[in-house]
Amino acid sequence: MKSQKFTLSLLTLIFGCYAFGQNATNELPVSIEKEFSIHKNVQQHTNAIFDSLVKIRRDFHSYPEVSEQEKRTSKKVAAYLESLGLEVKINIGGYGVVGILNTGKIGKRIAWRADIDAIASDIPDVVDFKSKNAGVRHICGHDVHTTIGLGIANVLASQKENLTGTVYFIFQPAEEIFKGAKxxxxxxxxxxINPDEIYGLHMSPSPTGVISTKSENIYAHRAKIEVAYKNSINKDAAIKYTKELISKLQTYEPKSEFWDDRNILNPELGVENPNTIYKDYIAVRSDFHIDQSDDELKISTVIDASHMNKLNSFLESIKTEIGHSNFSKDLLSVEFSFVLEANKSPMNDKVLTNETMNSISNIYGEQSVIPMFGVAPGQFGDDFTFFQKHTPGVYFFLGGSNYEKGIISMSHTPNFQVDEECIKTGVNYFSSMIIERLNN
Ligand SMILES: [Zn+2]
Ligand SMILES: [Zn+2]
Known part of the structure; x- marks a missing residue:
């Protein structure tokens, strides 16, 4: 996950997640035993390999590699997949690795993606198994993502006789710079590979034992809005008018609760509440930038929108208002563009989101799956979205915090840590989910 300027206090997180977290457990009850015996196998196998997965995760954590330099990680991943008997392809788009688990039986083709890169950071590591690569740390949890991907491959390989179809494991480099997927x-x-569906996850500050997601975009659409006038215009007046207009058309007051990032997980206001304040909005996220050339005056700012149609209608409203103003005759264009020329939010398929959330909830209990009703504003994104342009799929959040132990899995914060029990959660839930996709 790419993120910026996102801080959450420990207290708010404890408060924010408690209502949902209190029932979550890592002892995973199988609700309908007879039908779900294969999921018991999953849980037994996960338990059997759990200690080895923790070792693997700590090894990745100790040897983090920044985007496009994931040589060691990629080699370890390939060797592990080979040891499971998978067909392995290496060096795809840099240090990308693909493992193919072919059951030899005709069936669906499901892809699972894990990102493998780390982040440049000089702040000392907070765990015992500290980074041995100076200036690099796994503070986005991709060491955990990679480990869970390997764990799922191990579990599904162990169940190969009971499965149909093919599973592709994609280990993607350079997510942090939004390049690896492409x-x-x-x-x-x-x-x-030719998958019918694709899935992946990212750590979240929710408690260990829960996953969450929603259909369609899971982060705000962040775009640069630009209003261009002929340079003959009265510049000072036009700048003042345009700034006020755009500010007026946003849906939250600059001093409202919306702007406190800690509210994103607040049970009263946050994204997991059906009436969340993050459901339907347009918000101006940065100062205005003025750019003058010989021909044009351009006024731009960055906004977050909860929906694409909100973004489009915002643009129309600006055009309409300016069209009725004194500046009408000098208006050249009103446009938006995405950073890195791409919409950064993963876009989850509606049907697959519902089906996968239901199947995990049926197997592991209702408390394990938290639906989201809104999207976090901010500079968030994941280039998983490029895979979803090709293949429908779902991007999940995996809780990794343990508030009692003081562990907060908030990506890109200096104190980022995970409760390693979340590896078990991830391997169990998503191995079972993939089995359900393959066999039903
Ligand atoms: Zn990340
Ligand atoms: Zn990140």
């Missing part, structure tokens, strides 16, 4: 695709990923 690089893998440009390097022919979809010539090697």
């Amino acid at each position: 690089a893998m695709i440009d390097d022919g990923l979809f010539d090697i």
Whole structure:
């Protein structure tokens, strides 16, 4: 996950997640025993390999590698997949690795993606198994994502006789710089694999034992809005008018509760409440930037929108208002563009989101799956969205915090840590989910 300027206090997190977290447990009850015996196998196998997965995760954590330099990680991943008997392809779009688990029986083709890169950071590591690579740390949890991907591959390989179809495991480099997914695709990923559906996860500050997601975008659409006038205009007046207009058209007052990032997980206001304040909004996120050339005066700012249609209608409203103003005759254009020329939010398929949330909830209990009703504003994104442009799929959040132990899995914060029990949660839930997708 790419993020910026996102801080959450320990207290708010404890408060914010308690209502949902209190029933979550890592002892995973199988609700309908007879039908779900394969999921008992999953849980037994996960328990059996759990200690080895923790070791693997700590090894990745101790040897983090920044985007496009994931040489060691990639080698370890490939060797592990080979040891499971998977067909392995390496060096796809840089250090990308793909493992193919072919059951030999005709069936669905499901892809699972894990990102493998770490982040440049000089702040000392907070765990005992500290980073040995100076200036690099796994503070986005991709060491955990990679480990869970390997764990799922191990569990599903152990159940191969009971499965149909094919599972592809994609280990993607360079997520932090929003390049790796596209690089893998440009390097022919979809010539090697041909998935019907694709899934992946990211750590979240929710408690261990729960996952959450929603259909469609899971982060705000962040875009740059630009209003261009002919340079003959009365500049000072036009700048003043345009700033006031755009500020007026946003849906939250600059001093409202919306702007406190700690409210994103607040049970009263946050994204997990059906009436969340993060459900339906347009918010101006940065100061205005003025750009003058010989021909044009451009006024721009960055906004977050909860929905694409909100963004489009915001643009129309600006055009309409300016069209009725004194500046009408000098208006050249009103446009928006995305940072890095791409909409950064993963876009979850509606049907698959509902079906997968239901299947995990049926197997592991209702308390394990938290639906989201809104999207966090901010500079968040994941280039998983590039895979979803090709193949429908779902991106999940996996809780990794343990408030009693003081562990907060808030990505990109200096104190980022995870409760390693979340590895078990991830391997169990998503192995079972993939089995349900393959066999039903
Ligand atoms: Zn990340
Ligand atoms: Zn990140």
